[in-house]
Amino acid sequence: MEKLKVTDSCIGCGLCVSQNEKYFEFNDEGMSQPKQEVVDPEDKADLLNIVEACPGEAIVIEEEK
Ligand code: SF4
Secondary structure (H helix, E strand, O other), X not given: OEEEEEOOOOOOOOHHHHHOOOOEXXXXXXXXXXXXXXXXXXXXXXXXXXXXXXXXXXXXXXXXX
């Protein structure tokens, strides 16, 4: 199973939240956090585009058991 994470490198630009409200939301500090952690296979290509576009290089998709 693959899981979505947002690291401390997030600068709160909002790009991920504006592009994908299924997986990203703002936390109380105005930074991004995963809204849904488990990556559905059909959503992975979209998420990888956002990983590439993130200016903070803060989004990670990791394999987890
Ligand atoms: S695109 Fe990256 S830097 Fe911008 S809010 Fe999302 S995780 Fe943070």
